[in-house]
Amino acid sequence: MKKLLLCSAAMLAGQLAVVPAAFAMGGGGEGANVPSETVNVTGLGPLSGAWNFSGGIDAYASMLTDRTPTVFSNEGTIGTNLKYSMGLAAVQIHKGSGWLHFTYWGGAWQTPSIGITSDYGAFNSLARLGSGGNPLPGGPTFKWWFTAQPSKYWSVSGGELASLEGTEIGFDWMNPTFFVSNLNNMQATPAYGGQLNLFYGPAMFNIQLSDSYHTARTNVLSTLLTYNLNSSGSDNFIIFDHTNLGHTGNPGGPLATGGFAEKNSSLIGAGAQWVQGPWTFIPEAEYQWLPKSAVTASNGYARPLTTYYNVSAMMDVSYQFTPQWSVTVQPSFTYQNGDKNDPNQNLYGNWLQFGASPNPGTFSAGTTLTALQICPTWQEKNVFVRPDLAWTHLAGYQAGTGYGLNGNSANQFVGVLEVGVLFGKM
Numbered sequence: 001m002k003k004l005l006l007c008s009a010a011m012l013a014g015q016l017a018v019v020p021a022a023f024a025m026g027g028g029g030e031g032a033n034v035p036s037e038t039v040n041v042t043g044l045g046p047l048s049g050a051w052n053f054s055g056g057i058d059a060y061a062s063m064l065t066d067r068t069p070t071v072f073s074n075e076g077t078i079g080t081n082l083k084y085s086m087g088l089a090a091v092q093i094h095k096g097s098g099w100l101h102f103t104y105w106g107g108a109w110q111t112p113s114i115g116i117t118s119d120y121g122a123f124n125s126l127a128r129l130g131s132g133g134n135p136l137p138g139g140p141t142f143k144w145w146f147t148a149q150p151s152k153y154w155s156v157s158g159g160e161l162a163s164l165e166g167t168e169i170g171f172d173w174m175n176p177t178f179f180v181s182n183l184n185n186m187q188a189t190p191a192y193g194g195q196l197n198l199f200y201g202p203a204m205f206n207i208q209l210s211d212s213y214h215t216a217r218t219n220v221l222s223t224l225l226t227y228n229l230n231s232s233g234s235d236n237f238i239i240f241d242h243t244n245l246g247h248t249g250n251p252g253g254p255l256a257t258g259g260f261a262e263k264n265s266s267l268i269g270a271g272a273q274w275v276q277g278p279w280t281f282i283p284e285a286e287y288q289w290l291p292k293s294a295v296t297a298s299n300g301y302a303r304p305l306t307t308y309y310n311v312s313a314m315m316d317v318s319y320q321f322t323p324q325w326s327v328t329v330q331p332s333f334t335y336q337n338g339d340k341n342d343p344n345q346n347l348y349g350n351w352l353q354f355g356a357s358p359n360p361g362t363f364s365a366g367t368t369l370t371a372l373q374i375c376p377t378w379q380e381k382n383v384f385v386r387p388d389l390a391w392t393h394l395a396g397y398q399a400g401t402g403y404g405l406n407g408n409s410a411n412q413f414v415g416v417l418e419v420g421v422l423f424g425k426m
Contacts, residue, residue: 034173035382035424046100055091055107056173056382058420060084062126065413066403072132085110085128087418088172090142101147101155106140111170112178113185114332114371115392115412116352126414142170143190147197157195163188164206164224165240167271167284167316176280176328177375178388178416181314183269183286183332186262186351188212188222188242202228212242213263219246229274237272247294260347261308264294282316290348301344308349308365310336327376338365340398364398382423388416 036054041047061084090107110129127133145159165187168180193210204226212220222242229235248263269286289309295301314332321327338349342365349365363369373390394402394410403409 035422037424046098047095047102049095049097052094052096053091054422054424056420056422057089058087058173058418060087060178060416060418062414062416064126066409066411067405068403068407069405072127083126083128085126087129090171099149101149104144105142105171107142108136109142109170110134111172111180114179114181114373114390115369116185153199155197157197160190160192161195161208161210162190163212164208164222165242165267165269167238167273167282173384173420173422176316176318176377177330177373178386178418179373179390181312181330181332182334182352182369183284183312183314186288186310186312187267187286188220189214191220193218213248215248215263217246217248219244219248221245234275235273237270239270241268242266244294259350261290261349261351265290278320280316280318285313287311288351301347304344304348305342306337306339308338310334310351324378324380325376327374330373330375332371334369336363336365336367340364340366363394364401367397368395369393382421384420384422386418388418390414
């Protein structure tokens with residue numbers, strides 16, 4: 001079954017896959033398929049109906065220049081700069097028929113982000129899955145939720161919900177590139193909560209209240225508006241946002257996912273997808289900021305001396321040469337502003353490294369990151385091979401917070417070779 005059909009069904013259940021053809025190998029062209037199995041279940045009451053199963057496993061090796069210090073002995077290196085790891089071993093289950101729907105994603109996963117390739121405090125790195133630099137997830141579940149849909153105009157969902165934000169997703173073969181952009185890296189995470197889904201013609205509106213960024217506080221309000229420009233949903237645009245309704249944690253305190261700025265942030269963004277013959281275009285932009293109200297005198301910290309924010313943009317351009325071969329180019333840009341005279345700049349303005357300490361590979365406030373990755377894909381039914389070449393350039397960073405062993409390098413090149421097998425039938 002084509003991934004496009006899978007995601008269209010999932011959208012009716014409140015699924016967040018709002019750019020269906022993008023969530024597949026190689027973009028939106030003829031060969032952009034992710035296999036799946038469909039099983040018709042009977043005799044289980046509201047759980048009866050068509051169940052879709054998909055998944056797979058992949059592994060990769062990577063080589064990079066200007067490496068940052070290694071602090072974990074079990075990172076998974078061969079020689080000086082060569083690393084290896086399993087990337088993803090995952091299963092996806094979805095029931096989208098009847099009035100009760102169910103979605104489950106689980107397994108072992110990692111989601112490397114463009115430009116973040118160190119194990120020096122960065123989670124989304126190229127460190128080996130299961131090492132100290134990239135620990136295994138705390139359980140086999142990535143996200144799951146039930147949806148009750150009593151009407152074609154609305155439904156409600158509850159569970160560990162998918163994020164409402166962005167055009168990329170955390171399972172790598174559902175994107176046309178190996179690395180996700182820094183937009184995905186900084187957006188709201190899957191989270192426990194509830195969600196209302198409204199449908200009318202080509203439009204869908206989702207509103208979610210959850211504990212996003214895994215804060216154990218249900219205080220992140222997110223919304224998403226999707227408008228389909230054609231009946232298949234391949235051409236569409238989205239507008240998304242979130243805000244923290246309260247206050248989460250103290251600067252410098254223990255935080256599960258993201259830094260103080262991410263957890264207390266507000267965000268607004270937009271994206272689109274347009275498929276024209278063998279071409280697929282997916283632009284996305286977002287603005288994320290830390291409201292000054294998130295830091296009060298009771299925190300014991302001085303309020304930020306400026307409004308700390310980041311502005312990011314990226315564009316996926318894919319071309320499908322043949323049913324087996326495609327290539328995707330992704331330029332991206334991120335600027336994180338900051339006051340370098342503020343002694344708390346690394347608490348409030350370090351968006352790119354999830355609040356890591358100021359060490360090599362931790363980009364200081366005021367840093368601009370420009371990136372380009374080129375990712376060809378070969379896919380023959382269930383088997384795929386993806387080489388990926390990524391280049392990132394830093395500007396405006398403080399000495400000691402860039403790439404390299406001493407944190408003084410502005411550039412980094414990363415080469416990746418990924419091999420995977422997907423489950424199910426084409």
